[in-house]
Every structure is written in C-alpha cells, then in structure tokens.
Amino acid sequence: MKKIIFYLMALLLMNIAGSCKYGYDDVSNALPDIQINNVTEPGVVPSQLFLGDTLKVTPKIVYGTDASAKFGFRWYKQYSSALKLISEDPSLAYRLDSLGTWTLRLEVTNKQTQVTSSATVGFSVISHSERGWYILKETTDGNTDMDLVRMTEAGAVDGVELNVLGNTGNTLPGKPMSMSFVYNYNWKAPGTSYFTSYISTIMPVSQKGLATFRMRDERVLISNKSLFFDDNDGNNNALTGGISSPLQSIIINNGKAHLMIQGMQAFLPAIPGNYSLSPYLTTSNTSGSYMLGFDELSHSFVYISSKASAISYFPDRYLPLNCKISSNRMNGTVSFMENTDGTINPDTLYSQRAYAMFHETDRTDRCILLGLDLAQVDPLQSLYGATKYSPVMYADTISYDKYPAMKTATTFAMHKNYPLLYFAQGNQLNSYLIDNKTIRQGLVTYSAGEEITYMHFAECVYDTKNFRNLIVATYNPSNATYKVYRYTVAGNDIIQVGDPFTGKGKVKSLIYSAPNYSYWNNNVYRNY
C-alpha cells in the first residue's frame, strides 16, 4: 500500500513539473491586430440612405503580413440594448427595411486564434417620399388626390408616384381647397392606448374632407370626421381652406375657423362669433405669429391668435405717416393675400409684409392692392405692432382702364423677396412691380390649350440643397392633364428649371417636402 501511494505521488509530481513547458514562447510571439478597412472611412457608407435600398459593404481585412489567415464575419444591427445578427458573409448586402438611425457592427474573428476585432458605422434611413413635390389636384371625377414627384438630394427628379391618396382608398370627396404642413401631429395608432407625437404630416383639404398624410411611409393616419374633437363637427363640410403655423393649424369650414394646436390630434370646435372667414390667410415670420385673415361678413381684416376663443379685429388706430385706412368695415372682399419680405411701415424696420387684392362692393372698374404690415400680427412687436394699429399701410388703386390685364387676372402669387406680384390671364404669365406700378405682360405664354391654374413662389430654405423657384401649374382640358413648370427668377429673366412635371387632373396647390421637418416648420410661413 505504501508503495502504491509512493508511486502515485511521484507520478503526480512529474506531471506538474512538465505541464508548463510549452508556455515559454507565448511572451515573445505577439499576435498582430486585425485591421478592418473600407467600413468606417468617410464615403464608404453614405450618411443618408433610402428605405428599401440594399446596403452593400465589402470590408478589407489586414492581419499583419499574414495573407493566408482565415476569418469569420458577423454583421449585427445594433438596437438600444441589443444586437441582432443579420449576416455572416464576408461582404454585407442587406435591405434597409426600416426608417430612422441605423448602427451596424462588424465583428471579424481569426478562426485560428479566435482573436476578434470590431468596427461600427452609423447612418440614417429616410423614405423616398420625404423629399419631393406633393401636388394637390382635382381629379377627373371632381375629387381630390395628390401626386408625388420624388427628388434626390441633389435636386434631380427621382420618380413619380400618382394618386397617393387614392392608392390607399383615401381620395378626398369634393374639389381640392388647400394643403399645409403640420410638424407635430399627435396620433394614437389603432389598437394602442398611447399617443405618438411629433409626427410630421401633410394635411390636404378638399371641399368635403381632410386628412393627415405621413410622408415617411405615405400613410393616411386619420381623415374626415375623426379629425374633429367634437362629434357635431365634420358632418356637413364646406371647407374652403387652411394654413399652418409653428403654433397651430387652421381650417375654414362653413366660414368658421377651427384650430388644431401643434401636438394635438384633432381640430377644436369652431371659434364662436358672427363672422365668415375668407380662405385667404397669411402669417409673419415669427414662430408665435398670429394668423391674418379677412371676415367677409363685416368686411374687416382680422387676426386669430393661439387657441383663440374669438376672431379679433384691429383697432382704428394708425401709425403716423401711413394711409390712415381702417381695416374694419371696408365694404369689399379680398381675392388674394400673401406675405413677402421687406418693410412697409416707414417708422419701423420690421421686414415682413403682405399684399392683398381688394375689390370694393360697389365698384367694378378697379381693384385696390393693399399693403399690410405683418408686425401687427407679431405679438413680440409690443411697440409698433402686436395688433395695436390697423395693418393697412398702403393702398394702390389699380384702374382697369389703365391696367386692363388686371381685370381678367385669375391667379396671383407674390415674389417672396421683393414686392413683385405675378398674375395670370388664361395661359399668360404677367407681373406687376408694385413700387413702380408697372406691368410686364407675357413673361411666359403657354400653349393655347394650357390654362394657368396655380402659381406660387417657392422659397425652400430647409433642405440640403435650397432653391427659389416660381412654380406655375397649367391645365389642359382637352386631355385633362396638368403641367408644373419651375423657374428661377433673376431680375427680368425667368429661366425654366428642368422639364415640367405632368399628370392627370388640375393642380390646386403644391408643397415641397424635405426630411428636415423641424427646419421646415420654422420656415413654414414661406408657404403663405
């Protein structure tokens, strides 16, 4: 027994002595690092990609001087606290199937040594439908739909999608009236109990319906009666228009104003009172600006503040050196109103103004071009603005005898940087330089069958590639098609940009969408 124990102990000691023999070389034979190239370098993976595209990345692995080493690859999509394996191929080819910010992680492992190295790359995925022109149109059967002309970041046309409302069964009944951008729409998805906020949407409005359309996935979230809080609203719609500001959206239904504060999910009940708002509204460039409108019952300019409980009128008080024209009981109607840059009040430097085309009730031989000081709807202008005075600071009588072209003008648009009024007569585009009171006719004359149905000076300052274009839409009744022309304006020169967009129907309005929704919201006043 003792011998057995002795032999066992000796064997054990020998094993211990010989066990560490092969570790001597470890310190002097260091393993090289695995270098992962062609993944995180600028330009390899673009910072912005599109939903539905396939991302392809081919990394280049460098492992010291050993070109024969074998590696395993694992590609992960990184979530807030988890990794999801999406590929084990050396090169990644992965379809981008969701919107938002993506983070991809690549882990490369040496198959022999099991040493691993990793690289991470991030980018954003946007929808193709977040950048482009949304065209509000009257369809051939008298209802309302939208077409989308997609644009690349560089400003080229990237495809067209027709009838984006009708494609999902959401054509709005009646003729189109207006279209506005709502930055912070609040929505409760069906089957859920919570609201999602800051959904940026476009709100098309027709005579009898309206909807919120989320550009990211071209989805109509809510429409018609569901867009009113009160069960009594939305039953007999006679919608005539609407605009949005950073504070709130307004629609006019049966002459009454309904407000939807940014961050809400529906429109409040009509603002009470004895009034009937015209569809022409504008705002100043201040984020808290009131909305300037016109009451067709009292023939007065009015303003609507945030969550207003009443339509408000300006006092009959006048700044020195102005026209001393009351904005109340003006005995006429307004057929156009838009804002532009520049000062109209000589006593201030406030650089936002609007012009309105006014028609007296008892005169048919002339119209009056009114200049309006938008400081009066800017609550921050406590000294010379903020509803303290009449906003009318300029009145230009335009006699039809002297300017016959104005008598038959059908559509108007303001240049957004200086006081130049564009107006259309049939198929002819003209301009009226307000300061000089001079008309230029025939800036552009379209083909005989084309009638101008819409014009707007689109100043986009909220995209990576900004632009200023005069937009003119025409309609040819013989084939029920529209064309949308874009022009740059330089002094007296109007230069067409690209080919016109074409489609079926008659254009009522356009809006340019860009993914920078916050910045767009800060500049939404440019739409009006």
Place this chain on the structure above:
Amino acid sequence: MKKIQYLLFAIYALGLFSCQQVEVPIKEQAPYVNFYDSTNQYRRCIQTKTLNFYYENDTVTRDTVWFKIVSLGSVPSRDYHIKVIECKTNSNALLDMTNAESGIHYVPFDNPGLQKMMVLHKGALLDRIPVVVLRDKSLQDESRRIVIRIADSDDVKAADQHPDTHGDVAFVALYISDGLAQPTKWTSTFFLGAYGKVKHDFIIRHSDKKWDDVFINSLDNNSKTYFLYKFKNELAQENLERVAKGLPVLTEKNGAAVEFPQNYY
C-alpha cells in the same frame, strides 16, 4: 484489499438505487382573505368605488357594486363564507361625508340572500363580493359613504389580524349618491377649476359625457384642452343668451359665477 474493493462496490450499488422521486409536500396554512390591493402599496383604503344613480333612469331602485377579494395563505379547498362589517374609521383617505345606513342605503350584510353571494369559491385565488346599494331618496340631497372591512368568519379569517379597533385594518370605500357629486378625481388642481354642482351639470349637458371618475380618468392632455376650450366658449354663449333674457349669468347656489380657468392645460 479485497475487503476494500467489496466495500467500494457495495457503496456504489447502494448509490444507484437510493434516488427516487418524492413529491414535495405543500404546506397548507390556515385560510385568510382580504380585499385585493392591485398596487401592493399596503394602503389602508385598498379600493374606492363610486355609484351615482343620477345617470340611471328612474326605474332603477338598486344596484350592485363588486369588490375584489384575494385568498391568502392557501388556495381555498372549498367555498368559504366571507364576513363583511362596517368599518368605523375617520381616515384622511376618505372623502368627508356621512356614513350610509344599513337597511336604508344598502342591503345589510347579514341579509340571507346577500350572504349567499359573500363567498370565496373553492380553488379561487381571486374572487369578488357584492355590496347592494339601495336608491333612497335621501341620496338626492346628500351623498353617503359605505366603508367596510373583512372580519373573521367561521370559514376563513381576515388577513388583517388586528384587534377590532377599525383604525388599524384595511378597508374599502363606496361613495353613493343620486345627484351630482364631486368625483374623487376632481381635486383642487382639476383642469376645469373649482368644483360646483351647477358647473358639473353644465359640462354634462354640453358634452353628453358622465364626467365621473371613470370618464375623467380616460382623458388625455389634448382632450382636456379641447373640453376646456369648448366649455369656455359655450359658457360665454350661454351667459350672453341668459343676459339677453334678463337672467343673471350662470352661478352656483352660493352666488359665485360659474367660471373656467383662463390657462389651458
């Protein structure tokens, strides 16, 4: 040596046959029961409910309110009769009102018919017991409260094994009325301002909603903004019409004009 080998083999053989499945015995305690506290916050006032006959038509003369109970200590192996008694407490968790009277405002708990429903059923960890409320005319003038606790019965003990002082035990409260009563959710910071019965009636008329605790609980912030906006405007309109008829503006019984806050939620 051989002896050692045999010994080792015997130990090994014993080990092979020594393991067998044995059922783990479940320790059964004495059965206990209490009202169910969904929050696990060890509150004294475990559940609060309201019943207002105001929203029912005149043919309704009684109604039943159910309170959840929970079995503690064991799963009931048979039906257990539950004993409920009135709890005399002045806890700050209760709304200040007079206690209801047994037999006038609610069916007494020792009523034989009611006793049949006071049961924690066999196998039930959660169950419920009723309070049958009677629509007495006095409820039109004054709201009442029914505050009850569980006491030991012949079958099951109350989980609150305190001396019968009422002050230390858990209880539930039921507020009953037959007229507009201030909802418990309508506190001093409620978005519609101070409570008043005329105001309460006004908002019910102008919204066709009950404006009870259940409805108030369902409101999101934007809905509150909508209702405040709506009521302010409609109150202004109603007051204009009243003044045009020579009537004063809408006021509470104490003469205070009905008003809504100016600031939105």
